[in-house]
Amino acid sequence: AFDWGALIRWLDFNDTWLAAEWGHPSDNLGAILTLSDYRVRHKKQAITIKDILNYMIMAYEIQGVFALENSFNKVGLDHVILVKLASTAVSLKILGATRDQMLAGLSQIFVDGQSLRAYRHAPNVGSRKSWAAGDATSRAVRLAMITMKGEKGYPSCLSAEKWGFYDVLFDGKPFNISREYGSYVMENILFKISYPAEFHSQTALEAAIQLHPQIKNKINNITKIVISTHEAAIRIISKTGQLYNPADRDHCLQYIIAVGLLFGELDARHYEDEIASNPQIDQLRYKMTIEENKQFSLDYLDPEKRSISNSIQIFFDDNSASEKVTVQYPIGHKRRRSEGIPLLIQKFKQSGLSQKIQDICLAREKYEEMSVSELMDLLYNQFESVLGNRC
Secondary structure, eight states: OHHHHHHHHHHSOOEEEESSSEEOGGGGHHHHHHHHHHHHHHHOOOOBHHHHHHHHHHHHHHHHHHHHHOOSGGGTBOTHHHHHHHHHHHHHHHTTOOHHHHHHHHHHHHHSOOOBGGGGSTTSOOTHHHHHHHHHHHHHHHHHHHHHTTOOOOTTTTTOTTTSHHHHHSTTOOOOOOSOOSSHHHHHOEEOOSOSSOGGGHHHHHHHHHHHHHHTTOGGGEEEEEEEEOHHHHHHHOOOSOOOSHHHHTTOHHHHHHHHHHHSOOOGGGGSHHHHTOHHHHHHHHTEEEEEOHHHHHHHHOTTTOOOOEEEEEEETTSOBOOOEEEOSOTTSGGGHHHHHHHHHHHHHTSOOOHHHHHHHHSHHHHHHSBHHHHHHHHHHHHHHHHGGGO
16 A cells, blocks of 8 residues: 555656645555455455445545645644545445444544654655655555454544644644535546646646746846735745755745746656756746735635636836736646546556556446456556566
């Protein structure tokens, strides 16, 4: 589960969920795929890809509905606590837990140690942010399995005075769950299709790339860059000063915009030292002013909109200015599905997977009927052919 959770995070741009809390619900696949595969091989349980998709809907809904109104980042905790929660719940479902076993297992999550967000923010940004999901989803499998062996639960682990989760880690506030569990999260999930950049910056990068042809020959004439954004982007990815490594750069709004303006594109290599050492990037960063657009912040939390808006306008030394470019919804948003799905399929086809795997995954009815272990064998065989003895 750790390996698959880490692989999925490293090798894809990841789908994303943004609300009071953020996260990547596909992180739960580390537990769902591997535990299901284990059950098929060792317990002869029949689990198909359609079952996997249903488990995904459950995990996405648990993580996403909790995230709507409960901010763990505001108390310094990392969002992978919700991966651990959703993965444990679905792991227990796969293992056939009773209601009492489910409650016992879920209580283990909240008495467990929780990850700090320190590794996602300066001065401690590091690569742990890319394997933290594998850690959380694998921990969930362990907690689910020991629960099924009889490990007891803790009924007031949330609400116990002084020693409960609420008092110790959540400023004494209870969770607020205001939406019934259905399939809302899966229906509204954000696909990170175009750029390997933190999701709050996706529309800003799109705006910067739109501006690139107009300003590429006037870089040295720029006096000011005004960026209007939403509160969450300011809190998470607005950074000034030195950036220490690629993990720091791909979570910096100003760096991402500067790359878009300079190069008209962004891919993984733009975070490496060779390109980051270009002095023009920091020169542009220092000319940026970040301001909150209150309407953008409201629309970000509006369940009917869920926008992730950014605006950019550039000013020059002759007192002229570019147009103000605003992008409200990224290409992977539900409101841009007609644009996004063909690009998502194109991204999938460029992933390096064998033609056989591609054909199977794109033939929906046959794919849904397939055993999870058949798919895992195909994936393993492909990795083995590429990696050899290192697989």
